[in-house]
Amino acid sequence: MLTFSHLSADSFESHLKAGRKRPRVREAVSCWQCRTRKIRCDREAPCKQCQDRGVPNDCHYTNSRDRLSAQPRSPRPSKKASPAPSRTPSRTPSRSPAPTSGPVQTPVQQIHTPPDSSSSSRGETPEPSSDIQVPQEPLHALRGNAFQGSACKTRIIGLSHWMAPCNDMTVVKAMLDRSTEFYASRKAFSELKAVIRARNVIHTIPTPAASVGASSLRALLPHGDECESWMAQYFRTYGRIYSVVEADVLTRELERIRAGTLDNPVHISKILMVAAIAMQQDETQRLRGRQLARAVEDAVHAYSRFQKPCIGVVQVLLLLIILKTIAASDTDKMYELLALQGLVTQIVSSMGLHRDPALFSEVTPYYAEVRKRLWASFLRLNLDYCLRSGTQFSLRLDESDCSLPTPTVLRRLDPEMVNSPYEMESDKQYEADMAFNIAAVKLVKIIAPAYQALYSAHPPDSYQLQKNIRASFSALLSDLPLHLRGSTTFDPVQELQQSLLSIPMHSFLSILAVGSTMGTRTDDSQRSQLMGIWDDASAVLHQFQRLTKHTQETNAMACHFLWSDAGRAALTACLIVGKLRRLDHDRIIRHPQHTVCVFQQMLTNTLSNLSTFWHGKFHLGPVAAKLNLILAVILNVTMNLASGDYHPDTIQQILFDDGVATADRLIADMKAALQPQPRLQPPSISVELVTTPSSADPSPDSAVFTTWPADSMAFLTTGPPSNASSAASSPFLEFLAMDFSPALSFSSLQSNLNFSNGGYLEDPTLSPLTPLTPLTPMTSFNDHPSMDSIWE
Structure with missing residues (x-):
């Protein structure tokens, strides 16, 4: 018998017997156990009936996709032949709302995913829609990153790249985007870059055979007082920014190398890298310093001493990263750090620098502090590389339990170390510099999780x-x-x-x-932002x-x-x-x-x-x-x-x-x-x-x-x-x-x-003559990234 409940838009079909009305196929909303027992189901996961019977794991719901694709009912169904639902994998268990370990669906995948039966709480049949509505982006949503490449390569350039704002600047974007207007300029600039590269080419220093070992590196050390001069300049400048090596330790190692009692290429490389970094402040000596760094980098890949993870190897690699970061200010070749970053990441992981030094036996207080400082310097350099290159920060800080370094003077922790005649600074200045390094690590731990979210x-x-x-x-x-x-x-x-x-x-x-x-499109609601x-x-x-x-x-x-x-x-x-x-x-x-x-x-x-x-x-x-x-x-x-x-x-x-x-x-x-x-x-x-x-x-x-x-x-x-x-x-x-x-x-x-x-101006139309708080260097805080330019 047909009733008014059957008179819906879906119950009329013109291609079947001139629009004959037929009963609507109702969607099953109860679990399989309740439908079989013909009792009321509260449609929970699991339902109360299954919980009372002690079988919560058997509380299954039929997948809506399978129901929609099922065959229509027979015109005259038999009362005794009620089809029992088969136990197929399409039934989702009641524990499905729990988070799974599968891949996260993208917004596009979520659009094409069929709805769950639990969403149809009143038993309505979801009406098919020919036009899929893409969800609108929220007002403050971050734009995605730029994925650029060809059939054989892909590169992601994030919002942190310094040229990202160029994509909203018509003239600059056209200059970087191979437009016809700038064709002659692009050609002339390519010739100019060739001339600049030729004037700044770094020649490989001729050294004896690679089998000589440390002697080839020892021959590259500056002679006389020049080496001490470069070391002193480093610890007055870059050494106060990154706490990688100590002045007292390096001075003692230099004395032993000159006396012939120390012939380790790792220790020689540290002195060479310190001198090479200090040379970057002098335009007449910067290429010489990069030549020394290239010799050290070749030694890292050639000598077996550098293949063994140890404190000295990590120090050499971190100094190499600092120098390549400095060189990138001239060349913009941050990608040259890819291999070096991968190598130092693996060595740091194998040494367990990210773990608490107290977990390792026979670690003295001196080396425990050294491990903390090396891990802190590695974090800072790694995040700086990711921000400059516009790539993802892949380190997981939640897996690290290494505590922050302390401002303690290291020579106080080792009874064998005596005060060296070569002292670059007082203990008070030393502690002040370490306070900066500690604050820089805290800043990394604030920025890194937010940067990963981008x-x-x-x-x-x-x-x-x-x-x-x-x-x-x-x-x-x-x-x-x-x-x-x-x-x-x-x-x-x-x-x-x-x-x-x-x-x-x-x-x-x-x-x-x-x-x-x-x-x-810019509107007036964005003015404060x-x-x-x-x-x-x-x-x-x-x-x-x-x-x-x-x-x-x-x-x-x-x-x-x-x-x-x-x-x-x-x-x-x-x-x-x-x-x-x-x-x-x-x-x-x-x-x-x-x-x-x-x-x-x-x-x-x-x-x-x-x-x-x-x-x-x-x-x-x-x-x-x-x-x-x-x-x-x-x-x-x-x-x-x-x-x-x-x-x-x-x-x-x-x-x-x-x-x-x-x-x-x-x-x-x-x-x-x-x-x-x-x-x-x-x-x-x-x-x-x-x-x-x-x-x-x-x-x-x-x-x-x-x-x-x-x-x-x-x-x-x-x-x-x-x-x-x-x-x-x-x-x-x-x-x-x-x-x-x-x-x-x-x-x-x-x-x-x-x-x-939020740190915004309270009144955008405020006259600058009104007395306000002057901007200081430490003002209180309360994607379209750039293209892979051919001009790089």
């Missing part, structure tokens, strides 16, 4: 992740000693230590925030500029360790100010807010200073030349947007023409600067935004680099400055338009960062 198959909510990270950073800052909180100091290396703690915090926060704003990104980027630029104005030693170290953060911050600042200008353009009343105009002035002056800085370093390697070129292009486009009132239909082509003209002229001038010159001096370019040449002739001591004449700077502008607000009406605003004052710098930057509201 590369997971299901990235977390960006807003909540930033909130947690800011809270962790605030807790870390509150525990820092006073000399690391940003207090005034007369020690340049100590100021560098402050920046090495502060800049990674700001950089990582900008990485998280930019990942949720790139590739999306854009302000927060600007605060982080400007803090990085301000600190980097201040570090480069110190001594030559700290200048070189800042460039070696922080060049990628500075490049990322410059590109991010351009991107953010461009988005803010676009928000002003989309308003009904089009006029730039005063805050954005101030940001524009600061950014232009900062780009000018950074361009001048890298103009003096482009000859050191391809990455310095590439960064020099990118900064010049974005500076040129920024200034040209402010120099005239362009029509919206022609603005894009004008900006492309300006970018091409800048690239062509700069590449030609860099080529000319690399030509042989009468005087022996580092070939470079010094650029200042001036309208008339200086009347005073520089002294021979101060004139280190060649200087462009005033007429050669004509390519930086296309016309006289005009009203900056006229460019705000242009729809194509990848870069900002402004009138800038050369006297304005980031040192006058004012910010009202408030941690209670």
Whole structure:
């Protein structure tokens, strides 16, 4: 008998007997045991009936997919022939809601996965849908990473890569994306890179046969007092950043090597690597240092002594990683660290440096402390490599129970060690440097889990992740000693230590925030988030500029360790100010807010200073030349947007023409600067935004680099400055338009960062003349990554 319950849309079928009504096939929602016994089921997993009978494991539910694909009922079913469900694997046990060890489904796989029968709690048949609705991305979701490659290779480049913001910059992206407009520039730049590589080629040092062993390495040691001089310079600079070797131990080993009582290639390699790293601060000796490092690296693969995991081998490998990281600031070849990172990871794992030293028998307090410091240095170098290269951090910190190192002076833990006549620092300074190393490890343990979440198959909510990270950073800052909180100091290396703690915090926060704003249309709801990104980027630029104005030693170290953060911050600042200008353009009343105009002035002056800085370093390697070129292009486009009132239909082509003209002229001038010159001096370019040449002739001591004449700077502008607000009406605003004052710098930057509201500006329209909290190096915290560029 047909009732009204059968009159549904699914009960009419035109292809069967002219639309004859038939009973609806109801979906079974009870478990198999309750259906067999014909009792009421509460549809739990397991149900109460099966629990009362003591058979919770037999409580099964039929898979909905199998039911949908089952054959239709017979028109006249027999009352006695009720089909008993067969025990097939399609029945899912009641324990299925527990997490399984299978692969995690991607959002696309979850769309095509049939729904579980437990979701149909009322017995409704799920209606088929021809159009699959893809779930919308949440507002603060992080974009995925870029998977690039071909049929034979694949490369993932993450949000942390310093060129990631270029994907939202039309002119720079076209320059890096093999566009036809930049074809001539790309060809000329390839020729320039060939010249730069030829001038910085590292020749293999001729040594005796490999079978000689340690004697070939001993012959490479600097003679006389030169070796002690390089060692002293290392422990005054890089040795205070990474605690890998001790000055007293290295001095005693050098004395034994010269006396002939120590002939181990591992100990000789440590001294060679310390000298090689110290040579990187001198442009005339840096290639010599890399030659020594290459000889040590060849020895690592040739001598059997390096195949045995021990403390000395780990120290040599960590020093090699430090030197290759420094060299990458010139070459950008972080991939050269792949084999070395894999080797040191395996040795560290086999030695158990990640475990508590107390678990190992016969480990003295001295070597227990050494193991802790080596593990801490390895963590820092590994995370730094992942952040620079944009790759995943694969170490699992939850499997490590090694405690943090202590600021204890090591020679106090070993009774056999006496005070060496070679002392680089007092015990007080030693403990202060160790406090920095401990704080750096704590910072790694905060950043690493969040960085791993960025590369997971299901990235977390960006807003909540930033909130947690800011809270962790605030807790870390509150525990820092006073000399690391940003207090005034007369020690340049100590100021560098402050920046090495502060800049990674700001950089990582900008990485998280930019990942949720790139590739999306900017709306007014993102203004506060854009302000927060600007605060982080400007803090990085301000600190980097201040570090480069110190001594030559700290200048070189800042460039070696922080060049990628500075490049990322410059590109991010351009991107953010461009988005803010676009928000002003989309308003009904089009006029730039005063805050954005101030940001524009600061950014232009900062780009000018950074361009001048890298103009003096482009000859050191391809990455310095590439960064020099990118900064010049974005500076040129920024200034040209402010120099005239362009029509919206022609603005894009004008900006492309300006970018091409800048690239062509700069590449030609860099080529000319690399030509042989009468005087022996580092070939470079010094650029200042001036309208008339200086009347005073520089002294021979101060004139280190060649200087462009005033007429050669004509390519930086296309016309006289005009009203900056006229460019705000242009729809194509990848870069900002402004009138800038050369006297304005980031040192006058004012910010009202408030941690209670996430660290963003409380009032975006606040006038900079309002007294606010000045930005300090340690400001309190309360994916489209770049393409695999052919210009690398």
